[in-house]
Amino acid sequence: xxxxxxxxxxxxxxxxxxxxxxxxxxxxxxxxxxxxxxxxxxxxxxxxxxxxxxxxxxxxxxxxxxxxxxxxxxxxxxxxxxxxxxxxxxxxxxxxxxxxxxxxxxxxxxxxxxxxxxxxxxxxxxxxxxxxxxxxxxxxxxxxxxxxxxxxxxxxxxxxxxxxxxxxxxxxxxxxxxxxxxxxxxxxxxxxxxxxxxxxxxxxxxxxxxxx
Amino acid sequence: xxxxxxxxxxxxxxxxxxxxxxxxxxxxxxxxxxxxxxxxxxxxxxx
Numbered sequence: 163x164x165x166x167x168x169x170x171x172x173x174x175x176x177x178x179x180x181x182x183x184x185x186x187x188x189x190x191x192x193x194x195x196x197x198x199x200x201x202x203x204x205x206x207x208x209x210x211x212x213x214x215x216x217x218x219x220x221x222x223x224x225x226x227x228x229x230x231x232x233x234x235x236x237x238x239x240x241x242x243x244x245x246x247x248x249x250x251x252x253x254x255x256x257x258x259x260x261x262x263x264x265x266x267x268x269x270x271x272x273x274x275x276x277x278x279x280x281x282x283x284x285x286x287x288x289x290x291x292x293x294x295x296x297x298x299x300x301x302x303x304x305x306x307x308x309x310x311x312x313x314x315x316x317x318x319x320x321x322x323x324x325x326x327x328x329x330x331x332x333x334x335x336x337x338x339x340x341x342x343x344x345x346x347x348x349x350x351x352x353x354x355x356x357x358x359x360x361x362x363x364x365x366x367x368x369x370x371x372x373x374x
Numbered sequence: 375x376x377x378x379x380x381x382x383x384x385x386x387x388x389x390x391x392x393x394x395x396x397x398x399x400x401x402x403x404x405x406x407x408x409x410x411x412x413x414x415x416x417x418x419x420x421x
Contacts, residue, residue, distance in 0.1 A: 191386075191389070191390065196389050196390060196393055199393045199397065200389070200392075200393050200396070203393060203396040203397045203400050204396060212386070246375075246381075249375070249381070250375055326386065327386040328385070328386055329383050329384065329385065329386055330383070330384045330385075330386050330389050331381060331382070331383050331384075332381070332382045332383075332384065333375060333379045333380070333381055333382075334379065334380050334381070334382055335378060335379060335380075336378070336380070339380055339382070341396065341399065341400065341403070342382055342396065344399045344403065345392075345395040345396040345398070345399035345400075346392065346395060346396075349382075356381060359381065359382070359383040360383050362383065363383035363384060363385045364385070367385045367387070367388065368385070369382065369383070369384045369385065369388065369392060370382070370383050371380055371381065371382040371383075372380060372381050372382075372383075373380050
């Protein structure tokens with residue numbers, strides 16, 4: 163190993179800069195390396211994404227700016243139909259979101275700490291999932307949530323995250339979940355609503371998979 | 375996202391340890407699969 167490589171690796175690990183010398187924001191891990199090892203060991207070609215909660219959108223990260231449809235009668239609208247759509251949109255680019263962007267999905271807004279149960283309880287999407295029994299009222303207060311309201315949530319490929327993330331999200335098949343379960347005896351297997359596993363990982367330090 | 379896919383959320387602070395555990399488990403899986411494949415040869419093929 164040359165001195166140049168050693169120094170370059172150190173700079174990249176400390177400052178998160180790229181191979182050609184640019185310096186982005188501080189990261190403390192080799193997230194690109196971990197991303198590659200995670201994909202290889204699980205056997206997936208779907209990139210893991212980094213999810214980062216912060217007080218404000220990070221400098222230098224584009225805001226997710228797709229248009230919002232007109233609001234429904236209960237006021238709901240957002241830049242995607244549900245917050246979990248951001249998981250799909252962020253496999254190839256990094257962007258930041260704010261509470262309004264998540265506003266069409268009451269459950270996601272609740273689990274991500276963007277709104278309280280009192281704020282979303284009367285919304286039509288909450289009524290829909292309760293009326294059909296998809297979720298029952300007795301479990302709603304037990305759903306894990308992010309406890310501190312974030313000013314921004316940033317999504318993007320783990321391999322290019324400019325900041326240390328809070329949660330790494332991976333999409334898996336049944337076979338890949340078996341690999342994870344085999345390796346992680348404490349992996350928590352969850353059902354609905356699904357996005358609450360982000361709160362479990364962030365708030366409780368628990369690796370959790372959802373089959374819901 | 376395909377309806378055959380599921381999701382897994384991992385605390386980022388634990389990722390290095392998690393990856394090491396998956397890699398170790400993967401090695402064991404390969405070893406067992408290799409043993410089973412060799413052992414199968416003693417029996418007629420399964421249709």
